[in-house]
Amino acid sequence: MTPDTNIAQNLVDIRARIDEAARAANRAPDHITLVAVSKTHDAARIRLALQAGHRVFGENRVQEAEDKWPELKAAYPATELHLIGPLQRNKAKRAVQLFDVIETIDRLKLATTIAREMDEQGRRPDCYIQINTGEEPQKAGILAADADAFIGRCRDGLGLPVVGLMCIPPSDEEPSMHFALLARIAERNGLGRLSMGMSGDFETAVRFGASSVRVGTAIFGSRPVINAET
Ligand SMILES: *Cc1c(COP(=O)(O)O)cnc(C)c1O
Numbered sequence: 548m549t550p551d552t553n554i555a556q557n558l559v560d561i562r563a564r565i566d567e568a569a570r571a572a573n574r575a576p577d578h579i580t581l582v583a584v585s586k587t588h589d590a591a592r593i594r595l596a597l598q599a600g601h602r603v604f605g606e607n608r609v610q611e612a613e614d615k616w617p618e619l620k621a622a623y624p625a626t627e628l629h630l631i632g633p634l635q636r637n638k639a640k641r642a643v644q645l646f647d648v649i650e651t652i653d654r655l656k657l658a659t660t661i662a663r664e665m666d667e668q669g670r671r672p673d674c675y676i677q678i679n680t681g682e683e684p685q686k687a688g689i690l691a692a693d694a695d696a697f698i699g700r701c702r703d704g705l706g707l708p709v710v711g712l713m714c715i716p717p718s719d720e721e722p723s724m725h726f727a728l729l730a731r732i733a734e735r736n737g738l739g740r741l742s743m744g745m746s747g748d749f750e751t752a753v754r755f756g757a758s759s760v761r762v763g764t765a766i767f768g769s770r771p772v773i774n775a776e777t
Contacts, residue, residue: 552768554592555599558583561749561765568753579753582629582742584763587770590615596766597623605650605761607632609641616645631713631742631761633687636660643668650675650713650742653687655700662705673710675742676701678732680725681717688714694732711740711758722748726755 558581566576584605585593593604593615602625606612612628620626629648636657642649643664649672652658665671676698679688689697694712702709712733716725726743733741744752744760752760764770 554595554766557766558596558599558601561762564750565753565760568750572754574753574756578758580759582631582759582761583766584631584745584761585615585767586611586632586763588767590619592767593619597626603627603629603759605629605631605763609634609638609645612645613641629742629761640664640668643670643672646672648673648675651677651687652701652707652709653677653679653689655697658701658705658707662701662707665707671708674701674707675711675713675740676709677713677715678729680714680728681720683717686715686717691728691732695736698732698736698738709738711738711742713742715745716743716748722751723755726752726757730756 562581565579565581569576569579580603582603582605583596583601586607597619602623604626606628616628627647628645629650630642630646631650634642634649634651634657639657639660643661649661652661652674677688678694679686679690682690698709701707712729714725714729716722729741729743740758741756742759742761743757746762746765749760749762
């Protein structure tokens, strides 16, 4: 981590690059949300982003988010917190309690548990289905071939508020074809939102229709290697 990372300036710079990529693709910049991925960064650093006016954040672990966010959300009530990491079923209750958006629905048992928790809590975070566009065995997500049926079961069968799709392309491949695939699956299922693109490829994701990009390193600086995941 670089202690002198200028978080406020990075936010301005990334937003400008998103806007520029959007205009180049004939898209409206304000249709693209910047999700600031604050995993591994402490509350003090996150506060710098909040003080700069940023309100949309992503975390990948329930426990870590619970340690940092209740207090931050109380201080900045308009904050929108996205879960972008794998979710275990035994943490579904806590995820529904804390997060405003759950981006990583990737199996039917989890979807079923989340639907039940939503009914019990009367809280309905927006849901994204994670698609494993690269068919990587170690990576979470529904295979593209199974996506239509899975989306139907979540949305129509379980009544989950499914708003879009999310993907993490293989790190060693050109991401465009993965973004295009995600866009096609969303389109044919009538889903309007696409969560795709990270620090290294968010401009490409915008070109392919991302409605939100998940950017961590380019805003907060690098993370400790021990927390590098998938
Ligand atoms: C960590 C993470 C990001 C942010 O990655 P950067 O390369 O730091 O921008 C985006 N999406 C997911 C799912 C992540 O886990």
